[in-house]
Amino acid sequence: MADPHVIETVDLCKRYGTTDAVRGLTLQVPAGSIYGFLGRNGAGKTTTIKMLFGMTRPTSGAVRVFGLAADESHSSVEIRRRAAFVSEDKDLYDHMTVEEMIRFTAAFFPRWRRDLEERYLRAFDLPAGRKVKALSRGMRTKLALLVTLARGAELLVLDEPTSGLDPAMTEEVLQALVQHVAGGDTTVFFSSHQIAEVDQIADRVAIIDRGRAIVAGALDDLRERYRRVQIVFDGSAPDVTFRSPGVERIERNGRVLSVLSSGGAERVVEEARALGPVAVDVLPVTLKEIFLESVVTES
16 A cells, blocks of 8 residues: 655754754655645755755654655655655756756656646746746746646645745646646645745645644644634733643733634633633634744744
């Protein structure tokens, strides 16, 4: 049976001198998913991606891609054959034309999909005869994405794929990724600090801060689990603690006590009513709120 997890890390650590870039990171990326890897700049996202491809080796812990140990030389070659990576810098050869860049890349990949090449040339409106160095940043991103999507990779790893793009181009790129995954056996793992983009297309997400995952799971499950319980009192809100499991953060603001819970709201509401409030409201929580509250709590 094929490994259900295309990417798996266990207690993954990477230290540079006295700096822990990644510390105890555990992830499981299911096959066929669009997995958002969300975090602030410097959170450890790019270092993690480098370890997936064997570009840097972990200090400790395990990292496997397609069930292969990414820190072993022969395995990392196989991983790079089956996976594709688009860096934030969108590395391309400036002296080539768009067509030359496509033909040059296609020559290295026996599974090259000419149908996808033609589809994305049309969809992205790429000028085949124009030099790469003359392309706008948005066009460079589209070209980098084309030569990635058309090579028939089983795993696409994207580092800030929409960095520097205007809203229209961002939407175009995101929809291309969704359609590509829907049309075949491909997994997308994309690193971003753009919360709205992750929320729009990902089905699973991990929030990483200071090198470790502080929130991870299916996006629908996270939306279901996280709730904000807002408790209003006649006078000033009391300074209390809650024993309910999953309480992430408590804030007092005048008459209002706000409780963020990752374990549902029922137990929190029971405790809240015992305090004699005027009103208790249960509110849904967005991914942006989960991110901001989690990162602030950990800082």
